[in-house]
Amino acid sequence: MKETDLVSDDLPSIPTKRYFTIGEVARLCELKPHVLRYWEQEFEQINPVKRSGRRYYQRQDVLIIRQIQGLLHDQGYTISGARQWLNGDQAVDDTARYKQLLRQTITELEDIRKLLKSVK
Structure with missing residues (x-):
């Protein structure tokens, strides 16, 4: 998964300037300022x-915040999972996701099998 896959295309473009206030970042990321302050405590990257x-x-902070937002809101990660992903442990988290998807697929296939048996 690429970093660009994690960021929503619907967000406004980031202006070319050196520093942004919390209000500007909140608007650029479509978040509330209190969420940004909370994420600062949870993610050492911010x-x-x-x-x-x-x-x-700085611009890098805004990019990381958008990446976190993509992980949490679009990809369905928990804060702990997003933290692991950002720390490079995405293989561990991806394995859990694949196992969950596999279990869900097996359950759906069993339901389809039962449905087909009842139609006979």
Whole structure:
């Protein structure tokens, strides 16, 4: 899975500037500021510069936030799973996803078999 697969195409483009306030990042990522503050605590990759009690995010922070948003909202990861994925442990999480998908497929096939038997 590529990084671009994790980011929604519906989000506004990121302007070319060095720093963004929390309000600007919230608009660019379509999130609430309190969500960004919470994610800062959960994901070590988000590390805005803090000056005079204000947060200033750089472009890389915005990209990481969008990636996290894609993992959580679009791909269905938990915070723990997204954290693992960002830390490079995606193989572990992907294995669990494949096992779940396989179990679901088996269940659906068994249901189809029962349905076909009842039609005879």
